[in-house]
Amino acid sequence: MIPKINGLGRSFAGVAAYCLHDAPEPDDRRPRTSERVGWADTRNLATFRPERAARLMAATARAAPDLKRLAGGSPGGRKLAKPVLHYSLSWARDETPGKGEMSRAVDESLEALGLEGHEALIVAHEDTRHPHVHVIANRVDPETGKAAKLGNSKLRLSRWAEGYEREQGRIRVERRVKNNERRRAGQEVLRPIWDRPLHWARFRREGMLPVRARRSRGPADEERVDMEAWRRAEAQAWEKVEDGRWLGFWRLESRARREWADLHKRQEEMRLRLDRESRTLRGRLRIWRIERSLRELVGAVRGREDLVEGWREDLDRYHKGERAALGKAHGESAREIERKVRENYRRGLRDAERWARETKEREGTWGRARSPSITRIVPHPSWPRGPDRGGRAVER
CATH class of the missing domain: 3.30.930 (BirA Bifunctional Protein; domain 2)
Structure with a gap:
């Protein structure tokens, strides 16, 4: 259930x-x-x-x-x-x-x-x-x-x-x-970050959701490899890269939480400072010096509400650009993690296919006369994943 x-x-x-x-x-x-x-x-x-x-x-x-x-x-x-x-x-x-x-x-x-x-x-x-x-x-x-x-x-x-x-x-x-x-x-x-309901929209927007890097097709030439050995070696290669992916995304999520907290804190301080400075003549002149606009000098002295509202809109646009840049940086980090995962997994697939081909050749050479003292060493099979493959279910 x-x-x-x-x-x-x-x-x-x-x-x-x-x-x-x-x-x-x-x-x-x-x-x-x-x-x-x-x-x-x-x-x-x-x-x-x-x-x-x-x-x-x-x-x-x-x-x-x-x-x-x-x-x-x-x-x-x-x-x-x-x-x-x-x-x-x-x-x-x-x-x-x-x-x-x-x-x-x-x-x-x-x-x-x-x-x-x-x-x-x-x-x-x-x-x-x-x-x-x-x-x-x-x-x-x-x-x-x-x-x-x-x-x-x-x-x-x-x-x-x-x-x-x-x-x-x-x-x-x-x-x-x-x-x-x-x-x-x-x-x-x-829980893994993609199972958490918190920040789901942010993970999806920034591209931090991990994709399926595991391919379902078998080796290039199945007749020349030992398929049982290849499946076990492929499962071991996937286990190895998946552990690294979990660790990489966990570190990225921890770093993203800190960076987003610092960004929101800094932006909130800037908004409060703008509201506080816009209440006094000295504060408005200080903001005007930053803007360097002579046309707005009279409005700053008189405290025009439309001018202060324009400053707030400019600050909101600047903050929006900062948030977009931070989200883009996190998305690039997530894509870099996925790229390394795919490379390591493909390398593991090549090793698994080579090892399964050598196993097939040894079986064809020795045949039934193979010495019983020589045993074939295969990687330990990993647990099957998900209820559809007979494994453990996952809480949603």
Whole structure:
């Protein structure tokens, strides 16, 4: 079981249209077909029709102040900007849960999030090899009008998913169990940077997300090499370069955090200094000396607001250029790491192919009369990766 929170949103109609129809295509951004939808259901709604669920949930979100007043509370407070919660529950490919089992899991997950009394739309998809269900929940309580607090929602779903797997009798995501044990012990949970939800947009924008450097095709001439030996040698070469890539990106991420923190601190100090200097005549003249513009001298003496606003816009453009330059530098560092990884991996592939060819030649020379005292030394096989290849699953 892998729960995934897709995020918060403003439009119930938009996310419902995505879940209740087929995936959009480049030439058809609004498909009318719904072949991938297996079944749909609702929770705490006055309708069983999923097409009307989005409109009813939107009406409840708009009526939040009236609901607070009817419940005896204060209708004030800040308006909830994102009342939509969208998350999904995914089972493994070898599991075949029915509608009843999926509905039970959805109800338990809503209870884990504290949304058991809230409105929700449930849609099961059948377009992938692994069974999964989408849940669209309304954060506004239909009884009190208050918004649900979703602090540590991913952690709560992670703990619930661990309990769900234990109830099923098989732990499929061992890493999640270890991470929860570390959390209970008060220890830090270590994840690779591309698994972290924090700064995901920055990593993607700066090109710091690692790409797949491992190629899937085999050696050039498979008839002249020992394929079993080549696969093991290739796995060992990949393990070696992947460890170096993890270390390189971990160091880059640590350095990027420090540099971004220093940049934001310095830019904030410059903005505060500009605001402080623009309040006094001496400060405005000091800024004018930096600008060296006689045309703005009178405006600086009189303290014209449009002139001060122009200074702020110039400073914002300068800061934007600084941020773009720093992001570009981090992206170049990330691409340099990937380039070294590809070079080392290709070198390891050449060595693996040469070694597998020599192994094949030795087998052809010795044949069955090979001495039993001579053994073939092969690298230790690495663990297969991912649940699709029979390995360990990864927590999302």
